[in-house]
Structures are given as C-alpha cells and as structure tokens.
Amino acid sequence: MNIIVCVSQVPDTTTKIAVGADGKTIEKNGVKFILNPYDEYAIEEGLQLREKFGGTVTALTVGNDSSKDILRTALAMGADKAVLISDSGNSDTFGIAHSIAEYAKTVVPDLIILGRQSIDYDSFAMASMVGELLSLPSISMVSSWTINGSSITAERDIEGGKEVIEASLPCVISAQKGLNNPRYPKLPDIMKAKSKPIDAVTGASVPARVTTVSMELPQTQRRGIILNDSEHDITELVRLLHEDAKVI
Amino acid sequence: MKIIVLLEPSGNSIKRSSLESITAARALGATSIHGFMYGGDANSAQIAGEYGLSDIAHTPATEYSSTAAATSLAQFAKSESASAIIVAANAAGKEIAPRVAVKLEAGYIPDCVGLALVNGLIQGTRPVYAGKARIAVSATTAMSVYALRPNVFTARKAENATSVNVRTFTPQLSESDTRVKVTNVIRNEGKLDVLEADIIVSGGRGLKGPENFHLVENLADKLSAAVGASRAVVDAGWRPHGEQVGQTGKTVSPNMYVACGISGAVQHLAGMSSSKVIVAINKDKEAPIFKVADYGIVGDVFDVLPVLSQKIGAVTGK
Numbered sequence A: 001m002n003i004i005v006c007v008s009q010v011p012d013t014t015t016k017i018a019v020g021a022d023g024k025t026i027e028k029n030g031v032k033f034i035l036n037p038y039d040e041y042a043i044e045e046g047l048q049l050r051e052k053f054g055g056t057v058t059a060l061t062v063g064n065d066s067s068k069d070i071l072r073t074a075l076a077m078g079a080d081k082a083v084l085i086s087d088s089g090n091s092d093t094f095g096i097a098h099s100i101a102e103y104a105k106t107v108v109p110d111l112i113i114l115g116r117q118s119i120d121y122d123s124f125a126m127a128s129m130v131g132e133l134l135s136l137p138s139i140s141m142v143s144s145w146t147i148n149g150s151s152i153t154a155e156r157d158i159e160g161g162k163e164v165i166e167a168s169l170p171c172v173i174s175a176q177k178g179l180n181n182p183r184y185p186k187l188p189d190i191m192k193a194k195s196k197p198i199d200a201v202t203g204a205s206v207p208a209r210v211t212t213v214s215m216e217l218p219q220t221q222r223r224g225i226i227l228n229d230s231e232h233d234i235t236e237l238v239r240l241l242h243e244d245a246k247v248i
Numbered sequence B: 001m002k003i004i005v006l007l008e009p010s011g012n013s014i015k016r017s018s019l020e021s022i023t024a025a026r027a028l029g030a031t032s033i034h035g036f037m038y039g040g041d042a043n044s045a046q047i048a049g050e051y052g053l054s055d056i057a058h059t060p061a062t063e064y065s066s067t068a069a070a071t072s073l074a075q076f077a078k079s080e081s082a083s084a085i086i087v088a089a090n091a092a093g094k095e096i097a098p099r100v101a102v103k104l105e106a107g108y109i110p111d112c113v114g115l116a117l118v119n120g121l122i123q124g125t126r127p128v129y130a131g132k133a134r135i136a137v138s139a140t141t142a143m144s145v146y147a148l149r150p151n152v153f154t155a156r157k158a159e160n161a162t163s164v165n166v167r168t169f170t171p172q173l174s175e176s177d178t179r180v181k182v183t184n185v186i187r188n189e190g191k192l193d194v195l196e197a198d199i200i201v202s203g204g205r206g207l208k209g210p211e212n213f214h215l216v217e218n219l220a221d222k223l224s225a226a227v228g229a230s231r232a233v234v235d236a237g238w239r240p241h242g243e244q245v246g247q248t249g250k251t252v253s254p255n256m257y258v259a260c261g262i263s264g265a266v267q268h269l270a271g272m273s274s275s276k277v278i279v280a281i282n283k284d285k286e287a288p289i290f291k292v293a294d295y296g297i298v299g300d301v302f303d304v305l306p307v308l309s310q311k312i313g314a315v316t317g318k
C-alpha cells in the first residue's frame, strides 16, 4: 500500500501567542515549533497499515527549511521517505491543499492520511479539500476503521453519536484522537533520521482565496464575579444565574 | 447579495444551527436568501418561514453521502449565481463546506464566531491557535463559503413570518460523488451529548475519582444539562471519550458551562471559551479557569456541588 501522510508544523501548545509586526500573523520569534499532535496519529496509522499490508509511507509537508524537523520526527517514527514542498509562506489552506494534491498526482497513492486539524489555524478542512482536488472520497475525523481489500468501513463522531461510513480505496482520511497510540521514536532512530534524505519539491503557487485582515488577542468580556463557598454565596450565585444571566 | 443557507434535517424539524445560519444571512443584509436541503423530508423545514426564509430547494436522497451533498449544494449555488454560502461548523458542515468551496473556486472561512459586512465584503471572525488569537478574514474570490460555530449566533425570528415554498433541485451526480456514504448512525442512547446541550456541567481531576462523578451528574440533572469532562479524567478512564471538551475533544458553545474541579488549561479553554456564561468551581483561587469565568466559587467541589444542586433544583423544579 502506497501511503502519503501529511504533516504540519505548529507552535507548541503551551506557547504564548503574540501578534506579529504585520498585525495579521503571530510573532514567530521565540516560538517553539512541533509536529502537529494529530499528525502523530496519522503517521502511526500509516506505519501500522504498512506493517499489515506492506508498501511505503511517505511523510509530506508544505513549508520551508524549518519544517524539516517534523519530517525527521516522521522518519524517526518509521516513515520510509520524506518530502518537503516549498511554499511562499503566504499560502492559505487551499494553497497548501493544492500543493499536496499536485504532488499526490505524481505518485498516485492508495491512501492519504492527515490529522483532523492543524492546531494553528484549526480549519478541519484539508482532508476534504485534498479529496476534492483529486476527485477522491474523503472521511474526516475517523476514530476507528477497517480496510478489507479496497473497501473501507469507518466510524466518525457526530453530534449525539457516531456515523458508520463506507468508502473505497483510493481515499483520503483524517485521523481523530483514539485511532491508535502513536509510538515514541527511539533514540537510535532519531539519530539515524538526521542523515536521511529529504526530497525537495517546488510547490506550484496559487493565489490565496482568503486573506487575513487583522489578528488580535481576544479580550475577555467576562463578568469575573468570584464568590466564596459559604451557603450565602452559593445562594447568591443561584440568584445571579437566575436573575442576571438568566440561564436557569 | 444572494446567500444560500444549508438546512440540515433533524427529526421532524431542522437543526437550530440552520436557523442560526438563516438569521446570520439576514443580519448581513442579503437581498435574497435561499435554503438548500439535502435528503430528509423537505416539509420538516417549514419552520424556516418563521425566520424569514421563503424559498427552499430540496435534493431528495435515500442515503447520505457527504460528497453528493457537496456537489448538489455547489450546483445549486451556481445555478442561483449566489455570492455566499453559509453552513454550520458541525460534523456535516465541516466535511461539505471545504469541498463546495473548492468546486466553486470560493474562499472558505471556517469556524466563524462573527460575521460582518465591511466595505461591501463579508468578514468572518474566527479563533485560531486554540482561541489564543482571533483573526478577521475575508475572501479574495467572487464567491465565498462560511461555516458558523453552532450556538454562537442567535437564531431570531423575522418580524413577519413567510410561507415556505419547497422546490426540488435535481443535481447532476457522477459515480465519484457517491463513493462515500453513511450506512448507519449509532445514537448515544439516553444521554445528552455535549454538542447538543444548552447547558454543560463538566468535571475534572478535582473530582478525585470516577466514583464521585454522581456529584456532577446530579447537578447536570437539575439543569437538564449534558455531562462533560477534561482530558485528564478521560485519559484516566474515569469518563468516556465522547464527553471530552477541549482541543482534542469537542468544541462547545452552550448557554452555560459549569467547570467543576477543572484547572482551565489552555487546551481545555480552546473547547469551551466561546460559551455564553462560564461558571467555575475550584478550590484554588489562582486556577486559570477563573480568568475566563463569569461566576466563580472558590471552594471544594465535595462541599459546594451538593448545596448548589439542591438550590438550583429549587429554581428549576427538578
């Protein structure tokens, strides 16, 4: 099975976010970047399928030189190959989907696995966009699935339950937490990954379809009424919820 | 400006998030709004008339396919020469909208918590970086697609209700449109899902063990609320995965969110900070959850929850 796993580089979840000088993106100085946590599930799924069905796992990212780190993490986990598609740095989600799809057309994979969301722009969109660009079926936020020949049966979370979905290979899926338990790369593999080649591909730039007008840090407009645990205060809380906030 | 709104069937009506989308389209000053519904029973959408929607196109379908729904919606929008499409940022909307946008060469703005018309352009406001920042985004394309975070926009009835005319829209589907389909839906029986609840009572590690969650469930009962959980207690196996709120769990915006024994880590806040009213109960007055709380009680959940449940029960009559 020929598998592409798409990975993105994101600020560490505990990073403090500040608005950059352009007023539209974050200040990148001093930010530690990591492999998008959901993409660990995507890589792990690719590796497990290779162990079961044979084939190759190619880790792919659209980014710049600094994105090589996350490709090395994917190689250390066990990916066979890493591809860096260079990008202007101004691409929107569609631009990145376009680059992924153009590359996929050259290798014709059986399966493309993504994370359910990239925790920078949190768009939840890439799997559907890549699927659409390649005229392939896609299933996003897969929490469990089985592959039988070329048939796929998958489950995804919906409001109030789960959906059972049938599709067929070739297909695009995005991974939800719980799909598997991502392995930790072992030290010797981390060392070996450092000298493995990374294929450089030049991305085909397309005009962005959305543009950021401004970025700001959210101002909290919360009431901030903090009370004690006395019976009097609990009574007061219930009154406030009933009479002021009118939520009960 | 002509806007198409995706209407999703739900039981014998349509989802509240669909009514929120109609209201948002009206607020933008659309010259005309058309509803589009894929599958389900079109008569269930009559309620849309109370929200000012008079024209609904319906594509009948015996089984649900996200790709076929996307193709149908895109073809309908094109046939109407619409300039914008609004869907709910829920499980279905998040799969359909990106495809529709690609088909129509339209800009896609997901997870909007605000929509405004600025110099003739629709601007969507959306949280990014787990809610640590917000961006205002507009499309550079003629057509644009917006997904609205459920329960953030208020559904408001129109001053004058209109009668609803339902017409059938027959899309041109190809074999590749139906290669993915839903074959079964498994409902969580008897339990309200955090994604569908008006009120959520969540518990965290401060509850000390799974055996103490009856305190949380009891308060939830008095409020007809769903029970939610932090990742710490889900990972510990105290609570099921489906209850997890946060970055790796569900993103919710209920009318009231009550966090009990939850510290308020940024990844938890990512999933609930757009709640309308936030109540926190925590014994540590420095806990970060208080920074986003409308109302807080500094105290022990084991002391506070039973008293609070009893007093709230007296108000709600449960």
Ligand SMILES: Cc1cc2nc3c(=O)[nH]c(=O)nc-3n(C[C@H](O)[C@H](O)[C@H](O)COP(=O)(O)OP(=O)(O)OC[C@H]3O[C@@H](n4cnc5c(N)ncnc54)[C@H](O)[C@@H]3O)c2cc1C
Pocket (backbone or CB within 6 Å): A006, A007, A008, A009, A025, A036, A038, A039, A042, A060, A061, A062, A063, A089, A090, A091, A092, A093, A096, A100, A113, A114, A115, A116, A117, A118, A119, A120, A121, A122, A123, A124, A125, A126, A127, A210, A211, A212, B137
């Ligand atoms: C309005 C807007 C403005 C932007 N502005 C900038 C900017 O100024 N500078 C800038 O650097 N970026 C910018 N971006 C790009 C943004 O960083 C990418 O869109 C991001 O990598 C993907 O995040 P997402 O939330 O859109 O993807 P999602 O749909 O949430 O991602 C899902 C999955 O797609 C895959 N994936 C995501 N990104 C990549 C990637 N780069 N390579 C390979 N696979 C990937 C991963 O598997 C991920 O789990 C902008 C995006 C938007 C929407």
Ligand SMILES: Cc1cc2nc3c(=O)[nH]c(=O)nc-3n(C[C@H](O)[C@H](O)[C@H](O)COP(=O)(O)OP(=O)(O)OC[C@H]3O[C@@H](n4cnc5c(N)ncnc54)[C@H](O)[C@@H]3O)c2cc1C
Pocket (backbone or CB within 6 Å): A013, A037, B203, B204, B205, B206, B207, B229, B230, B231, B232, B233, B244, B245, B246, B247, B248, B249, B250, B260, B261, B262, B263, B264, B265, B266, B267, B268, B271, B281, B282, B283, B284, B287, B299, B300, B301, B302
């Ligand atoms: C990539 C990533 C994704 C994540 N995604 C999520 C997510 O989706 N959802 C999520 O919730 N977390 C998520 N986390 C984890 C998050 O960082 C926190 O670890 C988690 O939210 C903590 O859960 P908690 O508040 O229950 O526990 P703790 O942080 O341990 O807090 C317990 C709180 O209870 C209080 N307390 C203790 N005893 C009592 C008592 N008797 N009465 C009252 N208060 C008491 C304490 O003061 C403390 O504030 C994620 C982390 C990472 C790295």
